[in-house]
Amino acid sequence: MSNLSIEAKVGVFVVIGIIILGYMSMRLGKLGFKMDKGYEVKVYFDSASGLEEDVSVEIAGVEVGRVSKVLLEDGKALVILRIDSNVKLRKDVKASIGTRGILGDKYVVLVQGSSAAPLIEPGGRIVSTTTATDLDSLMNVLGEVAKNISTLTRSFANVMGGEKGEASLRSIVDSMQAVAETLNRTVQENNEELVKIIANLSEFSATINEISSKINKGEGSIGKLINEEDTVEKLNGTLASLKEITEKINRGEGSIGKLLNDEETVETLNSTLTSINDYMQKQESFRTYLDYRGEYLFDSNDVKSYLSLRIQPREDKYYLLQVVDDPGGVESVTDITTTTNGVTTTEHIEKKEKNEIKFSAQIAKRYYDLGLRGGIFESTGGFAFDYYLLKDRLTLSMEAFDFDSDSNAHLKFKADFTPFKHLYITSGFDDFISDEGNESFFIGAGINFLDEDITTILSDLPFYK
Amino acid sequence: MIRFLEFAGRPLVFFVEECGRIMLLLLSTISWMFRPPFRIRVIFKQMEFVGVNSVIVVMITGAFTGMVLALQTYHGFRMFGGESLVGSTVALSMTRELGPVFTALMVTGRVGSAMAAELGTMKVTEQIDALNTMSVNPIQYLVMPRIIAAILMLPVLTIISDFVGIVGGYFVGVNLLKINSGIFIAKIIDIVDLEDIFNGLIKAAFFGLILSLIGCYKGISTIGGAEGVGRATTQSVVLSSVLIFISDYFLTAVMF
Numbered sequence: 001m002s003n004l005s006i007e008a009k010v011g012v013f014v015v016i017g018i019i020i021l022g023y024m025s026m027r028l029g030k031l032g033f034k035m036d037k038g039y040e041v042k043v044y045f046d047s048a049s050g051l052e053e054d055v056s057v058e059i060a061g062v063e064v065g066r067v068s069k070v071l072l073e074d075g076k077a078l079v080i081l082r083i084d085s086n087v088k089l090r091k092d093v094k095a096s097i098g099t100r101g102i103l104g105d106k107y108v109v110l111v112q113g114s115s116a117a118p119l120i121e122p123g124g125r126i127v128s129t130t131t132a133t134d135l136d137s138l139m140n141v142l143g144e145v146a147k148n149i150s151t152l153t154r155s156f157a158n159v160m161g162g163e164k165g166e167a168s169l170r171s172i173v174d175s176m177q178a179v180a181e182t183l184n185r186t187v188q189e190n191n192e193e194l195v196k197i198i199a200n201l202s203e204f205s206a207t208i209n210e211i212s213s214k215i216n217k218g219e220g221s222i223g224k225l226i227n228e229e230d231t232v233e234k235l236n237g238t239l240a241s242l243k244e245i246t247e248k249i250n251r252g253e254g255s256i257g258k259l260l261n262d263e264e265t266v267e268t269l270n271s272t273l274t275s276i277n278d279y280m281q282k283q284e285s286f287r288t289y290l291d292y293r294g295e296y297l298f299d300s301n302d303v304k305s306y307l308s309l310r311i312q313p314r315e316d317k318y319y320l321l322q323v324v325d326d327p328g329g330v331e332s333v334t335d336i337t338t339t340t341n342g343v344t345t346t347e348h349i350e351k352k353e354k355n356e357i358k359f360s361a362q363i364a365k366r367y368y369d370l371g372l373r374g375g376i377f378e379s380t381g382g383f384a385f386d387y388y389l390l391k392d393r394l395t396l397s398m399e400a401f402d403f404d405s406d407s408n409a410h411l412k413f414k415a416d417f418t419p420f421k422h423l424y425i426t427s428g429f430d431d432f433i434s435d436e437g438n439e440s441f442f443i444g445a446g447i448n449f450l451d452e453d454i455t456t457i458l459s460d461l462p463f464y465k
Numbered sequence: 466m467i468r469f470l471e472f473a474g475r476p477l478v479f480f481v482e483e484c485g486r487i488m489l490l491l492l493s494t495i496s497w498m499f500r501p502p503f504r505i506r507v508i509f510k511q512m513e514f515v516g517v518n519s520v521i522v523v524m525i526t527g528a529f530t531g532m533v534l535a536l537q538t539y540h541g542f543r544m545f546g547g548e549s550l551v552g553s554t555v556a557l558s559m560t561r562e563l564g565p566v567f568t569a570l571m572v573t574g575r576v577g578s579a580m581a582a583e584l585g586t587m588k589v590t591e592q593i594d595a596l597n598t599m600s601v602n603p604i605q606y607l608v609m610p611r612i613i614a615a616i617l618m619l620p621v622l623t624i625i626s627d628f629v630g631i632v633g634g635y636f637v638g639v640n641l642l643k644i645n646s647g648i649f650i651a652k653i654i655d656i657v658d659l660e661d662i663f664n665g666l667i668k669a670a671f672f673g674l675i676l677s678l679i680g681c682y683k684g685i686s687t688i689g690g691a692e693g694v695g696r697a698t699t700q701s702v703v704l705s706s707v708l709i710f711i712s713d714y715f716l717t718a719v720m721f
Contacts, residue, residue, distance in 0.1 A: 010512040013520065017621030020628045021662070027650075028659050054658075 038065055038084045039122035043095045043108075045129055047140070048077030050106040051097055057081050057108040058098070067108060081108060081126075089126070090117040096130040287312040293426060293446030300440060302327035304430075308360070316367070322360035324378050377401035382410075393418045397428075408433045414442075422447050487682050490604070494612055494678075497605040508610040515576050515611075515677075516618030522575060523568050523622045524629045530563050531555050531630030535637040539644075548642070552649035553656035555634030556627075560661045561721070564627040566713055569619060569672030573705040577680035580611055581701035584684020585694035593685060608681040612674060619673030620666040627665065664720045671716060676705040 004012075045051075048070050057065040065083035072078065083089060092113030097106050110126075120126065187194065289310040294303050305325040312318035336347040362375035364386070371386035382401020389396065395416040402410035414428030425445045431438045538554045584607060587593050593603045631653070638644040683701035687693045 006506070006509045006513045009517045010509050013512075013517045013618075014621055017624050021624045021666075024624075024628065024662060025659050028654055028657055028662075 038082045038087075040068060041081045041083055041089060041120055041122070041124055041126055043079050043081060043126040043129060044073070045077045045079055045095075045097060048079055048097065050099075051077070051079065051108070052106070055105070055107045057083065057110060059087070059110045059112060064110070079108065089120045090115065091120055092117040092128065093120070093126055094128045094130055095126045288451045289448055290451050291446060291448045293424075293444055295426065295428075295430070295442040295444035297327070297430065297440040297442045300327065300438075303444075304442070306446075316365060318364050320360065320362040320364060320373070320375075322362075324358040324360060326356050326358055326378065373399075378410075380404075380410075408435050410434070416446075418448070422449055424448060486686070487678060490608065490682050490685075491678055493604050494609050497602060497609050498613070500605065504606065504610065507606065508613055511610045511614035512618055514579075515572065515614045515673075516621055519572050519575055519618075519622055520625060522571050523626050526567050526571050527559070527564060527626030527628075527630040528633035530567055530626075531559055531633035531635075532637045534558055534563070534630075535634035535642070539638065539642050548644050549648045549652050550656075551638045551642070551644055552631075552634065553652040555638070556631050556653040556657045557661060559627045559630040559634070560657060560665045562665075562713070562717070564623045564630060565619075565665045565669040565672060566709065568623045568626045568669060569676060569709050570706055572615070572619060572622065572673070573676040573680075573702055573709065576615070577676040577705045578698045578702045580677060580680030581683040581687075581698045582694055584608075584681055585687030585697040588685055588687045589690050589694060603685065608685070611681055612677045615673035615677035616670050617673075619669040619676075623666055623669035624662070627662065667720070668713065668716050671712060672709050675708050675712060679705040679708065 051067060051070055053067055053070055055067050056063045057067060064087040065081055067079060068082040069080040070077060071080070081095075089110065090113045094111040094113065096109050096111075098109040099105070100107055289308075289312065291306070291308045291310060293306045293308075295306075296303050304327055306322055308320055308322035310318050310320050338345055338347065358378040360375070360377050360379075362373045362377065362384075364371055364373040366372075366386075366388075369388045371388065373384040373386065374382070376382075377384070377399060378401065380402040382399060382403070384397055384399040384401075387396045388394070397412075397414050397416070399412040399414075400409055410431050411433050412428060412430045413432065414426055414430075416424050416426045418424040423445070424447075425443075427443045428441075430440050430442050433439070534555045535551055539548060539551050542548050542550050542554070584593075587607070593607070596603045596606060635646075635649060638649055639646045680701045683697040683704070687697040689696070
């Protein structure tokens with residue numbers, strides 16, 4: 001040491017001091033060599049109680065930045081966070097104030113949201129904040145509850161009496177008046193419709209009147225039923241026996257009576273009703289469509305009508321019940337041979353019954369865009385293919401039925417197009433390999449309702465504008 | 466009555482005069498700082514004397530301060546399970562208070578007294594008057610280098626004391642009291658701010674000024690031969706120590 005110069009000794013000493021200072025600074029890391037200044041993000045807290053500048057900001061317990069500033073803005077605590085630039089925050093990040101240790105040091109906790117959300121820009125704002133449940137916030141909540149209760153009682157007091165209550169009552173009356181006025185106006189505006197409705201109603205009641213007067217006079221089957229002495233007596237008898245039966249049931253006589261008067265039965269009934277209820281709820285997934293279509297047959301100048309009920313328990317399956325009014329009717333050919341005075345004449349009678357009613361009952365199953373149908377077609381057996389296009393708005397169908405031995409099968413090709421919700425147009429060729437001259441090009445239209453729609457329309461109709 | 470006033474007033478007048486003389490010495494030192502000739506070598510010599518030669522004393526003081534602090538706070542913190550705070554308590558106390566104050570006290574005892582004795586002897590042997598006749602300003606040649614050296618060296622000694630004290634606390638806490646070393650250091654890093662260290666160093670520089678200024682003042686105002694030198698030395702140590710504690714309180718109040 002002694003051969004070192006004074007300057008060297010002092011220099012070494014100072015360098016050691018500076019090294020120690022530098023080392024401690026680096027370990028404490030708050031000035032250090034951190035060149036990375038990061039970026040700032042704003043967050044508003046209802047209360048930043050205990051939150052100091054320069055406390056840590058953590059995600060999952062890892063420090064990702066520091067609180068840069070705590071300010072007051074619009075009665076809320078604006079906390080500016082400085083986040084390390086290699087940490088990306090998403091827009092749905094949640095911020096809260098956490099408490100650490102027995103001394104309750106506060107720090108900011110961030111919870112990252114989904115990775116799908118966009119990133120927060122530097123200078124952006126964290127929207128979602130939650131207040132951590134520490135003692136402070138607990139007290140806050142309690143205070144709020146007390147406040148709410150006091151407001152509640154105060155508002156009760158205000159409602160029950162005082163000028164305010166009077167005012168609110170007055171405002172209620174005012175609004176009622178306004179409602180009445182609106183109602184009045186509605187009636188006036190809809191006057192025409194209302195008149196129509198009333199006219200319809202009166203017509204309807206007139207019809208009913210007519211019917212009931214007919215019944216009174218004993219006209220028609222119902223009238224006869226009611227006006228004939230005999231019927232009345234019979235009815236009386238029936239009622240008497242019904243009375244007898246119900247009395248028996250009441251007394252618990254007979255099997256039904258026993259059933260009904262038994263506690264067990266009631267329980268069973270209850271459970272049955274529950275299951276029926278369940279079943280009915282399942283029924284709601286049922287779709288029932290009512291469909292009417294008319295086809296104008298160019299060759300015979302006639303209209304062929306179809307009224308069908310389509311019961312669709314599942315998307316890919318339905319049952320079709322159809323009533324067809326066929327103007328072509330059923331053709332019957334009879335040869336009547338009469339022998340008069342030795343002369344035999346053969347009369348050839350072609351009888352075409354007009355307006356034959358035919359029935360169809362089919363089951364249909366759908367595989368993707370192809371549907372298969374089979375069953376009764378216009379009172380004969382048959383099958384059909386349907387092809388669904390344009391999101392089911394266009395349906396191409398080929399039906400084949402009436403495989404009689406004495407004539408060609410009835411083949412029908414049709415295309416249904418649904419431009420609007422309930423309305424569709426149809427076109428096709430009916431019976432195109434007919435050997436009886438029934439082949440005809442047709443064009444037509446139809447309406448198709450989900451039967452809930454009918455209800456809706458019926459109830460809505462008078463108010464349609 | 467007048468006698469009583471004189472009796473009561475003399476120390477007061479003396480105190481006020483003393484304060485004034487110390488301030489005048491400080492001001493002339495500052496004014497001489499910026500006037501040639503600059504005797505860098507003299508400053509370095511004082512820096513060696515104040516800093517380098519005090520390092521062993523300061524390190525021993527610092528180490529044992531940290532160690533005893535760890536030992537004492539451990540028993541306190543154990544009562545509510547806060548043993549992990551021992552490290553940060555030691556570090557905080559060392560950097561903020563104990564490092565600067567103990568260093569300053571040690572340096573006062575070792576250097577301040579030496580300054581008073583040295584300058585006092587020069588004063589009573591009329592060497593200072595000789596310097597004046599050689600047109601060497603005694604303030605510039607004797608006082609100014611000592612004050613600069615003390616102001617510069619005290620922070621260096623303090624940082625060494627801080628570090629050694631924390632290491633001593635670590636040794637006691639981790640090796641003897643079995644506190645987890647990771648938590649010990651993490652808590653220090655967590656709680657101690659760089660600001661704490663810097664404020665401690667500013668204090669140390671201020672203490673350096675106080676002890677050197679008092680030492681030099683007592684030295685150059687010595688009267689009464691060898692006895693006077695002894696009295697000046699004692700007075701300088703006592704006054705410096707008291708002023709260090711008083712100023713420490715006010716500095717702390719201002720800084721933290």
